Amino acid sequence: MNNLFTAKRLRWFAAGIVIINGFFPALWILFTSLKGEIELTAKPITYWPQNPVLTNYIAAFNDQPLPGYLLNSVIVAGLSMCLALFISTLAAYAIARLNLKRRNLILTGIIAVSMFPLVTLMVPLFEIMRGLGLLNSYTALVLPYTVLNLPICTLVLVSFFQDIPRDIENAAMIDGCTRMGALWHVVMPLAAPGVFTAGILAFVNAWDEFLLSMSMNAAVAYRTLPVGIQMYQGEFSFPWPTISAALVVALIPVVTVILIFQERVVSGLTSGGLKG
Amino acid sequence: MNKRTLYDRIFDPGETALAWVLLTPALLFIALIVVYPVATLVINSFFDIRLSRGLPVAFVGFDNYAAAFSDTMFWRAVKNTLIITIVTVPGALVVGLGLAMLANMPFKIRGPIRLALLLPWAMPLAFVGLIFAWFFHSEYGIINDIIRRLGGEPKIWFNSPSLTMMAICIATIWKTSSFMALILLAGLQTIPSSLYEAAEVDGASKWTQFREITLPLLVPSMLVALIFRTLTAIQSFDIPFSMPGPGEESQTLAMYIQLNTVDYLDLGYGSTLAVFMFLLSMATTTVYLRYVRGDKD
Numbered sequence: 001m002n003n004l005f006t007a008k009r010l011r012w013f014a015a016g017i018v019i020i021n022g023f024f025p026a027l028w029i030l031f032t033s034l035k036g037e038i039e040l041t042a043k044p045i046t047y048w049p050q051n052p053v054l055t056n057y058i059a060a061f062n063d064q065p066l067p068g069y070l071l072n073s074v075i076v077a078g079l080s081m082c083l084a085l086f087i088s089t090l091a092a093y094a095i096a097r098l099n100l101k102r103r104n105l106i107l108t109g110i111i112a113v114s115m116f117p118l119v120t121l122m123v124p125l126f127e128i129m130r131g132l133g134l135l136n137s138y139t140a141l142v143l144p145y146t147v148l149n150l151p152i153c154t155l156v157l158v159s160f161f162q163d164i165p166r167d168i169e170n171a172a173m174i175d176g177c178t179r180m181g182a183l184w185h186v187v188m189p190l191a192a193p194g195v196f197t198a199g200i201l202a203f204v205n206a207w208d209e210f211l212l213s214m215s216m217n218a219a220v221a222y223r224t225l226p227v228g229i230q231m232y233q234g235e236f237s238f239p240w241p242t243i244s245a246a247l248v249v250a251l252i253p254v255v256t257v258i259l260i261f262q263e264r265v266v267s268g269l270t271s272g273g274l275k276g
Numbered sequence: 277m278n279k280r281t282l283y284d285r286i287f288d289p290g291e292t293a294l295a296w297v298l299l300t301p302a303l304l305f306i307a308l309i310v311v312y313p314v315a316t317l318v319i320n321s322f323f324d325i326r327l328s329r330g331l332p333v334a335f336v337g338f339d340n341y342a343a344a345f346s347d348t349m350f351w352r353a354v355k356n357t358l359i360i361t362i363v364t365v366p367g368a369l370v371v372g373l374g375l376a377m378l379a380n381m382p383f384k385i386r387g388p389i390r391l392a393l394l395l396p397w398a399m400p401l402a403f404v405g406l407i408f409a410w411f412f413h414s415e416y417g418i419i420n421d422i423i424r425r426l427g428g429e430p431k432i433w434f435n436s437p438s439l440t441m442m443a444i445c446i447a448t449i450w451k452t453s454s455f456m457a458l459i460l461l462a463g464l465q466t467i468p469s470s471l472y473e474a475a476e477v478d479g480a481s482k483w484t485q486f487r488e489i490t491l492p493l494l495v496p497s498m499l500v501a502l503i504f505r506t507l508t509a510i511q512s513f514d515i516p517f518s519m520p521g522p523g524e525e526s527q528t529l530a531m532y533i534q535l536n537t538v539d540y541l542d543l544g545y546g547s548t549l550a551v552f553m554f555l556l557s558m559a560t561t562t563v564y565l566r567y568v569r570g571d572k573d
Contacts, residue, residue, distance in 0.1 A: 014378035015389060021375065022392025022454065025407045026399070028418065032410065045421050091302035098295035110302060113310055115503075117511050117557045119530040123537045123550040124313035124320070147309040150302055179294060208400040210514040211530065215538045226402035230518065240410055247403055258394045262387070265394060269455070270462035 026251060033057065033244035040241055056245035060232075063239075065220065066246055069228030070253070076138055076213075076224055077206035080145035084153050084202045085195060087146065092157035093183055097166075107158065114151035122215055129216055140216040141224070145209065149202035156201065156268050160194025161187065197268035200261050207254060225250045314554070320547035327541035340548035349524070350549065353532040359441060360448060360516070360528065361509040367449040368505055369498065372456025379457065380464045393461070396454040405518025408447035409434075412519075440521030447515050452508070456501050463497030464490070503564045510556055529553055 032040070034052040060066055091110065095103050121144065129140045164187055172182040188195070210226040217223060223231070229250060232243045258265055321341070324334045344350050379389050396404070412419050412433040420430035433439045467490065475485045513530035520526065527535075533553060537546030 011381050011383060014381050015383060018375055018378050018389050019392045021450075022395050025404070025411070025450070026395060028411070029407055040416060043415075044424070045416055045418070047418075087301045087305060090298040094295040094298040098298070099291040100295040101292075106299065110306070113306055115507060115557065115561050116310060117507070117550075117553050119511050119513065119533050120317065120550045120554045120557070121310065121313060123533065123543070123546045124317040125309070126537055127316070127320070127543050128313060143305075143309055147305050150305065154302070179291075204398055208398075208402075210400065210402040210517075211534065215534060226400045226514070229406065230402065240413070240416070243406060244410070247406065250403065251399065254398045254400075255395070258391065258398045262390050262394055265398075266390060266458060266462075269397070269458055 026255075029244045029247050029251075032241055033248050035241060037241070056241040057249070059239070059242045060245040060249060063242060064228060064231055064246070066228070066249060068221070069223055069225045070250070072138075072217075072222055072228075073207055073225040074253075076141045076145065077203050079138065080142045080149065080206045081199050081202040083142065083146040084149035085199050088150050088153035088157055088198065089188075089191075089195065091150075092154045092161055093187070095154070096158045096161035097169075097187075107154070110154050111151045113147065118148070118211060122212055125212070126215055134216075136217050136219040136222045138222070141206075141209075141213055144212055145202075145206040148209075149205055152201050152205070152268075153198040156198040156271060157191065157194050159271055160191045160197075164190045193264065196261070197264045200257060200265055201268050204254065204257065204265075317547045317550055317554075320543055321551050323544045325543040325547075327543060336544070340545050343545065344548055344552065349527070349532060350529075352525075353527050353529045356441065356516070356526055357510060357512060357529040360445060360512045361506060363445045364448040364452065365502065365506050365509050367445065368452040368456050369502065371449055371453035372501075373460055373494075375453060375457035376460035376464055379461055393454045393457050396451055397458065399451070401451060401514035402518050404447055404451045405515040408443060408450070408515075409519045412443045434519070434521050437521050437525035440519065440526045444512075444516050444519050444526060447519065448509070448512065451515070452505060456505065459497050459501040460494060463494045467493050499564065499568055503561065506560050506564070507557055510553070510560065529556075 031047065031049050033056050034049040034054075035046070036051060036053045036055065039046055039050055094100060095107050100106070125140075125144060126135075129135050129137075134140045168190070169182045169186055172186045173179065177185065208226065209224075213224045214227045214230075217227070229243065229246055232239055232246060322335060322337060324331070324336045324339070375393065379393060383389060411417050414420060414430065414432040414434070417433075419433075423430050431439055433443050471489050472485055475489060480488070511530050512528045513534065516526055516528050517531055529549070530553070533546055533549045536542045536549060540546075
């Protein structure tokens, strides 16, 4: 009996649960997307696709402008990430390094923005953007996403800046660098991993956002992926295999990002979480 | 030290001045995109602004607030939101703690485990809603298939308000527990193993070790994760929106606010409801912060 519960088996069991829990929904969507009409409506349902077909992928690209949605998501998430990184780098450097009274109060103030309900913000922003004629534009999403990402980016960057020894900077300044020169040439290269981490978090947050995107940019030309994916369903029809194929395509960018940068993402998430 | 000339002051500002210059873009953005809109929100909540009717904007005092109090749709939305919060916050904590404990075992290869915890975090909520709607499909969904295989009676999930809420809660717990697990895992890894070794020597059981060492030391990371989880649960929108039940029975407060603002263009009433949402979030944060402070005393 005891042999059944050896430490090694227990570990395999634990790993199995965590991995199945994490991957199953994505895998199930992948399986569904490869099933043809007949197989999908067969009962009892099949798990592993018997005769994999690619027709659902062709339908996913034909029924909706999927590449356009992808491009919109990349533009909105990319631009807001760059803006958020630029603004929060300056702010984080001031908070972490410069002679500033009440630095903790300022940092708390910036972090407090993340406590703010997005729905509350959506209502006045919708009115403002509507008044400015900015509904259905990249600006309508890039500006709010930038602000929403300021707290986490600033938090991650402050902790990275604090870990860089001051002497390196001082040496550069003695050699004739200005403060901004030292920030750009000496501190930034050392803080690059932090900038990277903050950037990934900002990108994924913007990539995932749904409520603002749906409210501001309902027009086909400006829809981002999470909104566009919802458009495959008709009034009474749910073409599940096509939706699944579109979901698989839409998941590829995010999966690639976390596959390559998983360690950075984890360190960013937990530093933000633990020090916040 | 020499007196600084005007030239010096502009091109080589003192450290404090430079700090404020560097902070300006961030503060400006927050002022323009958070503070100013919220101020207009509060003001709008006292006006009748129904853009679809083309009527002039009129001051109505607390009429919108009175309307909300007698609006059954509003109270149903509040009820649904509270159910989702009360079920999914502890649910995500328990499942997340379980996942964190499992993931904290001494594996040789950590990559797949970490990826399995990151994938649900990175997946957009709207996608998760759609995927779980497919899981709970009455004919071809895997949940009903499993129920059938176990000899149970398959259910038409999205025909019943309570079953729809259950499906929404399960999807939400799946999506949010992995972030919880990542935070708790980081917390677990800071607990020195010498504490467990000492407990082992004293003959403490695994359960006692968990209760007396693991849980108390995890409280700080749990609290941070719980604040954010509760705040996002109050705003639940994406998943309930992607998993609609019969009629609008499973509408949440965020969905009702969005409907009034964007679809009905009733900005006065939408603003009033948003003020309510704002107060709900502030109250939640205050309660947690009081608890955190009380904990430190």
